[in-house]
Amino acid sequence: MTHYKQALVFAAGLGTRLRPLTETIPKPLLAIDAHGTNCLGLVLEYLHAENFDRIIVNAFYLPDAIQHFVHTHYPNVIVSVETEPLETGGGFIHALPYINEAEPILVINGDTYLDDMSFNAALLTHFSTKTCDIMLGVAPKEKGIAFKGAGDYDFVTINGEHLSDKQFVNLPLNYRPNSISAPYTFIGSRITTAQYMRECAQLFGKHFSFKKCFDHAEASNRLYGCLYTTNWCDLSTVHTLEALRKYNEIQEVTTCYKT
Secondary structure, three states: OOOOOEEEEEOOOOOHHHOOHHHOOOHHHOEOOOOOOEHHHHHHHHHHHOOOOEEEEEEOOOHHHHHHHHHHHOOOOEEEEOOOOOHHHHHHHHOHHHOOOOOOEEEEEOOEEEOOOOHHHHHHHHOOOOOOOEEEEEEEHHHEOOOOOOOOEEEOOEOOEOOOHHHOEEEEEEEOOOOOOOOEEEEEEEEEOHHHHHHHHHHHOOOOOHHHHHHHHHHOOOEEEEEOOOOEEEOOOHHHHHHHHHHHHHOOOOOOOOO
């Protein structure tokens, strides 16, 4: 287990499927309850409470809004501003000057809601460069609030045997092994290293998504996963935003910041 805790939070996306709401507000800052709570604030609040040594947020779309929110509530958090769209992998490389390359790093999507944010600590606990290049947080797709997708991954079984959910910790992943669907979905949290991401940048260039890194690691049997079993939400469309707001009407969300 690493003793140095660092995190990169992605907050650079355009949020096109949430327009017109995102014409003036970046997706990670959209209110997900009646109190003005937003996903980026929940992520930063968790990282702050867990005493992460270094926290970085990347920004591209409406960067002034991201910078204002971060600097107002979390002045010690670093904002890595991009001047062109680099996608998630390129955004990581752009933030390298702020990253301690000697230690693994937690990378989180700033627009994803998790009931239990402490799951991210489990990822750090189980990650090992001896076995994997990237470790993903995945969850049963039926746990996704308003999620209707096909799913992303399944765990590699041992000797062809199906394992119980409680055993799905620190095991290799396959992307849609039947080419159609999968029982588990990536929930926006992952652990990797700067060294591996540099290798990916050499392969994929300046602009590339993390998914290419996932596929590259999987091809070498070095893509692993940890199972998250509580409710989650990918804030991707107006429908999912409305569903999450409705969910939070009965689910109290605790926050220490005010928008």
